[in-house]
Amino acid sequence: MQSNYIAKGAFVLMAGWSVYSPALAGGLERGGYNIDLLFDRSPYAAEASATYVMPQRKLKNAQDTITGPDGNLSTTPGYSYSSTADDSESYWSPRIGIKAGIGDSVDCMFDYSQPYGAHTNPGANWAGANDNIETKVDSDNYAATCSYRFDAGPGQLRLIGGANYLRMDGFKERLLIAPEALGFAFSGVGRLDLEGDGWGWRAGAAYEIPEYAFRASLMYYSQVKLDEVTGTVDLTQVPVGSVYAGTVVPVEGSTAMPDALELKLQSGIAPDWLAFGSVKWTDWSQLQRIPFYNNGVEITSLDLGYRDGWTVTGGIGHKFNEQWSGALSLTWDRGTSQEFGTQTDTWLFSAGVSYAPTQHVEIRLGGVLGILTGGESSASSIDGIPVGDEASYEYDSDLVAALSTSLKVKF
Template structure:
C-alpha cells in the first residue's frame, strides 16, 4: 500500500468515526471528544465540521402518578404519541501544527455535552418536564511527542480543556388551569458552571500499512461552581394555614462532574486501498445520579430546594467499519455502532444501533470534503421512579428512529 493510498484510507475511516460517535450516544453526550486531527500527517491543517442529528423518540402510556391537589391530576391530558426529542446541530473547529519531526499540537472548539427535550405543557407528564435544555462549550489544546520504535512510531499525548456547561428546565409545579388565569403554574430552573479537564494517551503508528492504535483518557470536569436561579413566580405555594401565596425567584447553587472517559481506537490497512477500523469507548456516566439544587438563602420559606434526577449507568460505545479508496479523489466507508443505553429502568436512553456511510472527496492534495449519513434505531423500554428519584410519571416507548448527516472541510499544507 503506497503512501497516498494510506492517507486517503485513513481520512475515509475518520469520516464515519466523526458521525457515528455523535449520533444519540448515552447520557448527555453530543459531540464528545475528538483529537483525530492531531494525527494528520501534513505540517499544518485546519478543519471545520457540522453534524445535524434528528432523534425521534415518542412516549406512550404516560401516567401522572402524583395527583395531589397542589400538583393536580394530569391524566386527562394527552398520554400517547408524545414527541419528546428535538433535533440539534453539533459544530467542531480545529487547527493543527507540526513542529519538527516529533511534535504535533492542535487546538479545537467543540460542544461535547448537551440535551434538549421539549414535550410541551399539554401532556400527562407536564409536572415532570415541559422543556429541558443543556448546552456546552469546550476549548482544548492537545500535543503529542513521537519517536521511532520498531517499524513505526510511538506517540505520547497530553492536553487540557476548559468547559462551560449551562441549561434550564421547566415543569408544571402547580396545576392552576382551573383556578387562576394569572398564574401558569410553571417553574423554571437555570444553572451554569465551568471547569477544567485534562487528557493523556498513547498511540503507535506504522504509516506504511495505515496501522494505528491509540488509547486516550479524558478526565472528569468538576463543575463545583454551578449557580443559577429558580423562578416560581408563576406558581402558587401553600402558606401553611390553608391558603396559597405566589412563589419567588431566588438564587441557587449545586455541584456536578461531567464524566471521564477512556477510548481505544484501532485501524489497519487490510488490502491495497482498503482499511478496517474500530473503537471501544467507556464513559463514566454513572457518576451523574441525583443532582441536588439548594437555595442560597432559606430565610424565605418559599425558597425551596429541587433536584435533577438522571440516575445514569456507565456508557459503552463500540464501532467497527471498513473504508475503501476508489481513486485519487474519492473514497468511502461504512460502519456499525452499538451504544449501550445509560438508562436502566428510569429514563428512555436505551441501547442504540446505527449504520453509517460516508464519502470523502479530495479535489486537490490540500483540500478534502466529507459528507456522511447515519440512520439507526432507539430500542424500546419503559420508565418509572427508582432510587429515590422525584419523578412524577411513568411511561413506555417503542422502537424509534434516529438519523444524522455530517459535513466537513479540511485544508492542509
C-alpha cells in the first residue's frame, strides 16, 4: 500500500517535473542539452519552455595594461575612461521539443534549443576597452534522440542514443587604438565576426522503477567539432598599426564545443515526495586559445583559458494535490575562469510550481536567485603566449536572477 501511494503521487512529479535552474553555467553554456521529455510516459507529448536570465556582474578597479600607440587608458592625462563597468547582459534561453512513442518499447524526441551563448557589454568607455567592448555568441541546436526500453528486474532499462546539429555565430569588438590618438576621425575599434557548424552525438542509459518513482540516467554528449569556423576581422576604423589597417580581412580557424557527462537521480521518498539530484562534468578545458588565420598568418585569437566545469544539483519535490506540485533545489556550478575572466563559482537557489488543469496540459513557473562569487582578472599565459594582458580588473560577489516558464501538452 505504501509503495503504491508513492507511485501515485511522486511519479506524477517524475513524469512532468523539470528542475528549475537558470540557463547559466560555466564556459559558454546556457541551456545545455536536455532529454527529460523523452521519459514522458504519454504516447505523445510536446513542450515549449523559455528562461529569462538576469546576471548583474559589475567590474571595478579596471586598468588598461597595454602600452603602445594608444597609450594607457588608465593613466594618460586627458583620457576619461571609467574604472568601472556593467559587464553582463540579460538573455532568453528557449527550448521546444516533441516526443512520440513508437510501439510499446521505443520513444523518440526531436528538439530545438540554444545550448551555448554569451553576451558581455561593458562598452567603449571603460579602462578595459582594449580587452572587450562587446562580445556576443549565439547557438542553434537541432537534435533527435531515441530510446529502447525493456524489462530488467523490478524495473525497466532504457538504452538511449541520438545525434544533433549545432550552428554557432558571434562577434567581438575591442579598442585597438584610442580615438583620441586618431583625432576622433576613427573609433579605433576592431571587430571579429565568426560562424561555424558541426554534428555531434549522444548515448546513455537509464533505469526506471515506476512503482517508486525511481530513475537513474547517465548520458554522454559528444563534442561538436567546428572544423571550418569562418569570418572577418573589420579594421576599417583602425587606419594604422598593421599591414591590414583600414581593411576587412577574411579569417578562418577551427575549434570544438566540449563533450559532457551527466548523471541524474530521482526517487520517491515518501507519499507525494520526491528527491532528485544531478552531477555534470563538461570538458571546457579544451577551449584555451583559438587562433584565426588569413593565408596562414595569425590575425587574431579568442583567448578563453577555461578549466573543466562541474555542476551539482540537489532538491526535493512535493505533490500538493492532483493539480499542484512544487520543487526546491540548490545548485553549485564551478567557475571555469582561471587567472583571467569573470566566470567564478555560482550558487543558485531555485523554486517552481507545476499546475495541471487537466491530465493533458501542464504549466510550470519557476524562479531562481543566485550569487556570482567575486574575483579578479589579470595577465596570464597559454602555452607560453600572453593572454588577458590588455586589462586588469576586480569584481565583487554579484546577484543573478532568472524566471522560467513552460507549457507541456500530452495526449
